[in-house]
Amino acid sequence: MRLDIVSIFPEYLAPLELSLVGKAVRTGIVELAVHDLRQWTHDRHRTVDDTPYGGGAGMVMKPDPWGEALDALVPPGTAGDPVLLVMTPSGRRFDQALAAELAGERHLVVACGRYEGIDARVVEHARSRLRVLEVSLGDYVLNGGEAAALAITEAVVRLLPGVIGNPASLTEESHAAGHDGLLEYPVYTKPPSWRGLDVPPVLFSGHHGQIAAWRREQAVERTRQRRPDLLPSEYDPLVVARAVEA
Numbered sequence: 001m002r003l004d005i006v007s008i009f010p011e012y013l014a015p016l017e018l019s020l021v022g023k024a025v026r027t028g029i030v031e032l033a034v035h036d037l038r039q040w041t042h043d044r045h046r047t048v049d050d051t052p053y054g055g056g057a058g059m060v061m062k063p064d065p066w067g068e069a070l071d072a073l074v075p076p077g078t079a080g081d082p083v084l085l086v087m088t089p090s091g092r093r094f095d096q097a098l099a100a101e102l103a104g105e106r107h108l109v110v111a112c113g114r115y116e117g118i119d120a121r122v123v124e125h126a127r128s129r130l131r132v133l134e135v136s137l138g139d140y141v142l143n144g145g146e147a148a149a150l151a152i153t154e155a156v157v158r159l160l161p162g163v164i165g166n167p168a169s170l171t172e173e174s175h176a177a178g179h180d181g182l183l184e185y186p187v188y189t190k191p192p193s194w195r196g197l198d199v200p201p202v203l204f205s206g207h208h209g210q211i212a213a214w215r216r217e218q219a220v221e222r223t224r225q226r227r228p229d230l231l232p233s234e235y236d237p238l239v240v241a242r243a244v245e246a
């Protein structure tokens, strides 16, 4: 996968050199480039923002540097069908399903906005020639898209073949498809007793069926407590009660 990230703070993306993403870059699974938006400015002050038409607080990112950046990274007529991801709190909320979709792409260009956002004509123009997705990390406000770009890159890259040593860990974790959308069950390692707290005895039983049943029960209970919005209806007591009545 080719990944181009554009930001006015390229140093913010330095952690992508670490850990699994860094290794994926070094082994050639990901071809990553981080670009400073200011290289596409032409004035002495390398200006990327200006005051908003119509008034209001804050500054807006000027269209010209972004237009030139996208022309450079995706020259008109580029093959390979790239996707432009524009990081903005008003975008589609990022989730595991979107991570999986993006992991199937050949080329992602990630635009990190700052200030009150990017002049709206940039996305409008880009849509006339590429697939564009405006993406938010969640329902809260960050100072810019860089932290979102880090999170999204990590979530996508770890799904690429060869990045995670044991592919079983991809299917067993929270939010993964094939796990009923339940949260992960609690996990334990040695020692068996720590500060007066014991590992649940069923995990020493060697009885795989009982262990699987216990883990499922724990996952359901956790999901009910913490994220009832994720609980499949077959675990919802109201739905079950109605089904019994019927």
Ligand code: 6GU
Pocket (backbone or CB within 6 Å): 086, 087, 088, 089, 113, 135, 136, 137, 138, 139, 140, 141, 142, 143, 144, 145, 148
């Ligand atoms: Cl992608 N950008 C900003 N500035 N804030 C956010 C976000 C993105 N996602 C959630 N909050």
